[in-house]
Amino acid sequence: MIKALWRNIQKDILIEFRSRIIVSIVLSFSVIVTISIGFATGGIINSPLLHAAILWIIIFFSGMNTLSHVFFREIEESTALFGVIHYPAVVIYLSKLLINCCVMVVIAIMVIIIYVFVISVSVYHGIYLIAILIAGSLSLAFATTVIGAIAALAGARGGLFTILAFPVVLPLFTVAIQSTARCFEQQVFSPLSAIIFLLAFSMVLGMVSYLLFPYIWREF
């Protein structure tokens, strides 16, 4: 199973390396949105909560553009049936989940670098911020992988994925925004409860998705 998992991951990385669709979409989207906000506000936003909210909105919508791409590509290029014949559905799920986790972490790091560069924000607790960004983006990936599969199987490439994913990820959004805001404040705080919540949320949804994925990814 590990070999099959690794082969699937290699395949997806190779396809992405050749086409560079995900990277270009994410980069363009985050740069455009951050610069637009910078233009609109003059680069000056006084509220840490507003900084956190904007940051997570950019990360979320960058994710929404890319997280379902791995499944859409399989269905549009008709490779889904091939995958189902040769590998168990859980292998396909785990490979897509790992890809999505990597993509989300890369998105979060790219977005925070662009954001800090374009908009003047003072980060008082850098390590906590990185930890919360990583925990939050992993949560997003865990929560939305199977929803991406549902959107791909429904054949609706437009906003369906965002409509389906948004209510499910809102609890993690709330916690991530509140705790990220505290990283932009001088007061000392402990992000442990937020990180535990985010990881617990991702574990619970990851487990449920792992059990449910074989039911939807079987006949093409």
Add this chain to the structure above:
Amino acid sequence: MIVILLNGIVMMLSLYLIYIWVPPAAILGETSRIVYLHVPLAWVSCLAFAVAGIASLSFLKKSKINYIVYARSSAHIGLFFSILTVITGSLWAKVMWGSYWNWDPRETSITLLLLLYIAYFSLQQIVSGNPKAPMLESVYLIIAFVASPFLIFVAPRLYPTLHPEPVINAQGQLMLDTEMRLVLAISLVSFTLLYYILLGLWVRIYVLKSKLHEE
């Protein structure tokens, strides 16, 4: 028929108790009577969602299309009752807290339940006619069902809320007078019976629709 009659009697009794018998609460005044409507509406929204989730789980386990019918019917009722909960809560909030919408975590959590229902119906619309529709709908409902306790129970407890603390509190105790507890319980029972009747009506609608399609 017996259930309808029973519900009629319990509903009339709860109306009398809510509007005439129970005394107004100490701080909330006459508007406290809204609690006996608002709380059962919120309860039915959550109950409908839970039933839809359990029906979806049963469908995945047993693959009988009846369960999907129950899930869809329950979701329809849940959507209706969540809309009523949001409207009644907003009207009450206007008097108590000065504005229709206050971003109170409990207000937000019931609205998010509404969003989940809307997302579910969007999915249903898009996949109607697709042979995989029942499976996709069930899987989505189960994921939403698993994510919703974080929304409804955990998030309101993480941050301060405007909702009345003497009623809903950290000790998990219902700090109401005996009379109020009784009226709330009867109101909850009457709305639960109403939900049961509505569920029966929606299931009948789906059965008739499927008969029409067969012919």
Add this chain to the structure above:
Amino acid sequence: MKLYAIVTAMQFLAQTDSNYSKTLFWVSAVVWCGIVCYLVVLHRKIKQLEKRVNGKK
């Protein structure tokens, strides 16, 4: 409709303060009107579908 009329009457009986009572009235009106209309709509839909099913037979 009868139910709604009864509720409205009870509302006026219970009022002591006009602002609170007005809110209570509107909240109750929304709830009971909503439920009654919902029941009527569902009932009509069932009747329509039954007619169509029996008509096809």
